[in-house]
Amino acid sequence: MNPVEEMLARAPYLRLDEELAVELLVRALREEVEKAGFQKVILGLSGGIDSALALFLSARAFGPENVVAVCMPYRESSPASVKDARKAAQAAGVEMVTVDITPQIDAYFAGFPEASPLRRGNKMARERMSILYDLSAEHRALVIGTSNKTELLLGYGTQFGDMASAVNPLGDLYKTQVRQLSAHLKVPESILQKPPSADLWPDQTDEGELGFSYLDVDRLLHFMVDRRYSRERLIRQGFDPGLIDRVHRRVVANQYKRRLPVILKLSGRTVGTDFRYPRDWGL
Numbered sequence: 001m002n003p004v005e006e007m008l009a010r011a012p013y014l015r016l017d018e019e020l021a022v023e024l025l026v027r028a029l030r031e032e033v034e035k036a037g038f039q040k041v042i043l044g045l046s047g048g049i050d051s052a053l054a055l056f057l058s059a060r061a062f063g064p065e066n067v068v069a070v071c072m073p074y075r076e077s078s079p080a081s082v083k084d085a086r087k088a089a090q091a092a093g094v095e096m097v098t099v100d101i102t103p104q105i106d107a108y109f110a111g112f113p114e115a116s117p118l119r120r121g122n123k124m125a126r127e128r129m130s131i132l133y134d135l136s137a138e139h140r141a142l143v144i145g146t147s148n149k150t151e152l153l154l155g156y157g158t159q160f161g162d163m164a165s166a167v168n169p170l171g172d173l174y175k176t177q178v179r180q181l182s183a184h185l186k187v188p189e190s191i192l193q194k195p196p197s198a199d200l201w202p203d204q205t206d207e208g209e210l211g212f213s214y215l216d217v218d219r220l221l222h223f224m225v226d227r228r229y230s231r232e233r234l235i236r237q238g239f240d241p242g243l244i245d246r247v248h249r250r251v252v253a254n255q256y257k258r259r260l261p262v263i264l265k266l267s268g269r270t271v272g273t274d275f276r277y278p279r280d281w282g283l
């Protein structure tokens with residue numbers, strides 16, 4: 001059995017009808033981007049599997065010539081990442097632009113030499129966002145998001161950094177499902193096989209930092225979020241109580257990353273509360 005099949009054998013309820021899922025995502029991506037008045041899209045291409053899948057879906061939706069892939073390495077980024085980003089771009093037939101973020105990151109942290117790796121990593125993620133929005137204006141291309149459902153639920157991403165986008169085709173796919181669709185679309189093997197990493201500091205891996213595997217947490221999130229199982233029922237299902245509590249705490253604590261800023265209410269029609277649907281705009 002190949003690794004994707006092995007993974008899905010442990011979580012058969014996460015298996016997608018690949019053709020159908022790709023078809024739906026590509027169609028909806030096209031619709032949403034065109035609705036906003038754009039024909040082109042832009043995204044950050046890291047060499048990881050999430051941005052590779054977003055790239056492949058975008059190339060299908062708009063044609064490779066209408067996709068701008070931006071590789072934004074920092075001097076400590078793993079050289080393998082840049083190589084894999086180039087491989088993904090080639091496989092999708094998309095031209096890749098490279099912008100080195102080292103000068104601006106180093107200039108900023110020269111003033112804060114004691115800054116933690118977390119601060120530095122979040123600053124890099126926001127710098128990349130800032131570049132994507134600048135180039136979005138230059139290319140008239142809408143920014144495509146790459147945060148998957150696992151990351152959104154766990155808050156595993158930088159708010160207003162890699163979590164920022166106009167349209168996100170991956171947001172309703174668990175990491176396990178990102179892997180399934182990426183294998184189906186023939187994302188290059190080296191990208192499919194390497195451990196997921198934010199690559200924000202040397203040797204960082206998502207699973208190392210989170211403290212659990214994506215497969216385990218995706219199985220749990222499926223029952224916790226999609227099937228609304230209670231804590232007791234999750235335990236009866238065989239999930240470790242410690243893991244349930246840790247994951248539940250993360251999902252709750254990171255709600256702020258999944259919503260608009262809190263607007264303090266004074267008037268009868270407050271943006272985001274009473275003024276949010278087309279009917280509110282007289283449409």
Ligand SMILES: Nc1ncnc2c1ncn2[C@@H]1O[C@H](COP(=O)(O)OP(=O)(O)OC[C@H]2O[C@@H]([n+]3cccc(C(=O)O)c3)[C@H](O)[C@@H]2O)[C@@H](O)[C@H]1O
Pocket residue numbers: 118121122125155156157158159160161162197198199200206209253256
């Ligand atoms: N309750 C609340 N309501 C509203 N805002 C709240 C808040 N609590 C904190 N905040 C604000 O949020 C900030 C913390 O959030 P944030 O700045 O996003 O950063 P934070 O959540 O501390 O860290 C980001 C995490 O995501 C990981 N990451 C980042 C980027 C990419 C990837 C990847 O997989 O590629 C992973 C990174 O390794 C780290 O574990 C606080 O400094 C504060 O300003």
Ligand SMILES: Nc1ncnc2c1ncn2[C@@H]1O[C@H](COP(=O)(O)OP(=O)(O)OP(=O)(O)O)[C@@H](O)[C@H]1O
Pocket residue numbers: 043044045046047048049050051052070071072073074077081128146162195196197198199206
């Ligand atoms: N060096 C980089 N160049 C361009 N974009 C980047 C870079 N590093 C991160 N990003 C952007 O930030 C996003 C978040 O990174 P994340 O690590 O979650 O995804 P990934 O690298 O695509 O996949 P994986 O999780 O498997 O590593 C990426 O999908 C990409 O859009």
Ligand SMILES: [Mg+2]
Pocket residue numbers: 046047048049196197198199
């Ligand atoms: Mg990565």
